[in-house]
Amino acid sequence: METRSDSRRWFIDFQCPRCAAAVSLEETERIFTCAWCRVKLCLGSPGPLQCCILPPSATGEDVLFAPYWRLKAMVFTCTPGAIRAGAVDMSHIALHAETLPWSLGIRPQLARLHFLDPGIQGTFLAPSLTIGESVTGYETNMKQLGVSPWADAVLHRAWIGEQTSLLYYPLMRRGGQIVDALQDRIVESVATWEARATAERQPDFRVRFYAATCPDCGRDLDGDRDTLVLTCRNCDRAWKRGSEGLEEMPVYVIPDKTREDRVGLPFWRIRIGVEGFALSTFGDFARFCNLPRAITPAMEEAPFFFWVPAFKVNAELYLMLIRRITLFQWRGDFEQRLGGLDCHPVTLPAEEGAESLKTAMADLVADKRTFMPKLGDLEIAMKEALLVYLPFRARGGELIQPQIPLGIQRKALQFGLNI
Numbered sequence: 001m002e003t004r005s006d007s008r009r010w011f012i013d014f015q016c017p018r019c020a021a022a023v024s025l026e027e028t029e030r031i032f033t034c035a036w037c038r039v040k041l042c043l044g045s046p047g048p049l050q051c052c053i054l055p056p057s058a059t060g061e062d063v064l065f066a067p068y069w070r071l072k073a074m075v076f077t078c079t080p081g082a083i084r085a086g087a088v089d090m091s092h093i094a095l096h097a098e099t100l101p102w103s104l105g106i107r108p109q110l111a112r113l114h115f116l117d118p119g120i121q122g123t124f125l126a127p128s129l130t131i132g133e134s135v136t137g138y139e140t141n142m143k144q145l146g147v148s149p150w151a152d153a154v155l156h157r158a159w160i161g162e163q164t165s166l167l168y169y170p171l172m173r174r175g176g177q178i179v180d181a182l183q184d185r186i187v188e189s190v191a192t193w194e195a196r197a198t199a200e201r202q203p204d205f206r207v208r209f210y211a212a213t214c215p216d217c218g219r220d221l222d223g224d225r226d227t228l229v230l231t232c233r234n235c236d237r238a239w240k241r242g243s244e245g246l247e248e249m250p251v252y253v254i255p256d257k258t259r260e261d262r263v264g265l266p267f268w269r270i271r272i273g274v275e276g277f278a279l280s281t282f283g284d285f286a287r288f289c290n291l292p293r294a295i296t297p298a299m300e301e302a303p304f305f306f307w308v309p310a311f312k313v314n315a316e317l318y319l320m321l322i323r324r325i326t327l328f329q330w331r332g333d334f335e336q337r338l339g340g341l342d343c344h345p346v347t348l349p350a351e352e353g354a355e356s357l358k359t360a361m362a363d364l365v366a367d368k369r370t371f372m373p374k375l376g377d378l379e380i381a382m383k384e385a386l387l388v389y390l391p392f393r394a395r396g397g398e399l400i401q402p403q404i405p406l407g408i409q410r411k412a413l414q415f416g417l418n419i
């Protein structure tokens with residue numbers, strides 16, 4: 001599946017709320033350490049982050065800002081014959097305006113963004129398309145262009161780990177024309193524009209910052225970029241990053257007594273209920289996949305869990321990890337201490353991870369012929385989710401889990417940090 005990218009790295013410029021130094025952050029990052037005063041902060045916003053691109057010149061009353069949705073996600077497409085996995089990095093206009101481009105495309109000028117704040121002058125056009133409608137619009141456009149897998153017959157499609165933001169793009173009124181403020185391209189005449197009476201709205205968005213320090217002992221927490229879970233080395237506890245602040249989060253670790261350096265990869269251990277399918281014991285699962293082993297009474301007793309990566313990674317590797325760790329099906333005890341574990345960032349909430357389960361089932365099922373046509377109507381309910389770190393031993397460029405056994409290239413995990 002093609003990977004479509006509007007631009008690899010976009011940056012947000014802002015002032016450090018502590019020392020007022022000019023600083024910047026990658027668009028997808030939500031944890032910030034100031035290079036000047038060393039303060040470590042989390043960004044909080046009640047909904048998607050809202051940013052704008054400032055026009056190079058022009059005064060407030062001449063500037064119009066048009067909203068675009070930005071979205072990055074892993075996408076799984078199940079077709080009758082195959083599962084296609086890929087990543088999407090897209091922008092889509094958030095209002096009905098045929099004279100404006102539907103996508104921002106690749107433009108180097110887009111690299112510098114600013115948080116919205118009430119001090120920015122200009123007219124803000126109100127978004128009239130939801131993110132869901134924009135995603136549908138994107139799918140339709142890709143279909144019309146004949147791009148695979150968008151144009152293929154689809155049984156099921158899942159967008160996983162969508163990171164969305166709203167980006168306001170600058171236009172200007174100049175000499176009776178509406179002009180693209182960055183590209184100096186005429187969009188249409190002011191008269192035609194105004195005849196359409198596009199709704200305006202002064203956004204009330206303001207990003208909030210709160211300290212990334214342990215609420216218990218006051219130390220800086222470990223975790224950066226966009227991790228959802230930060231940890232305190234001192235108290236050996238984990239904290240979940242919310243829109244307003246930190247919340248304590250129970251985490252579990254699969255024991256490994258080695259003295260080697262260990263990296264903990266986070267997984268959601270998920271118990272599900274599926275309408276019309278028995279998948280509550282490991283025996284059920286063994287039949288579902290037609291595992292080449294005899295089903296024992298112990299297997300019929302053992303509860304079954306899906307194990308889903310709690311981090312973004314190449315979509316094919318993501319699916320492979322679900323397969324391998326779910327088959328491994330750890331049944332021993334957990335530790336509740338992180339110890340010296342080097343924790344890989346948690347970048348997917350349990351609900352997002354669970355959205356991959358239809359695809360995972362399509363991947364694992366033995367009887368694809370019967371199962372696949374039902375895929376669209378399948379109802380999966382997540383009944384319970386636990387965050388469990390699975391320790392891997394760090395050996396050069398590779399992470400090794402000897403009990404499974406499984407090896408993962410560290411480079412492959414790095415890739416996921418940019419989705």
Ligand SMILES: [Zn+2]
Nearest residue numbers: 016019034037
């Ligand atoms: Zn600072």
Ligand SMILES: [Zn+2]
Nearest residue numbers: 214217232235
């Ligand atoms: Zn602490």
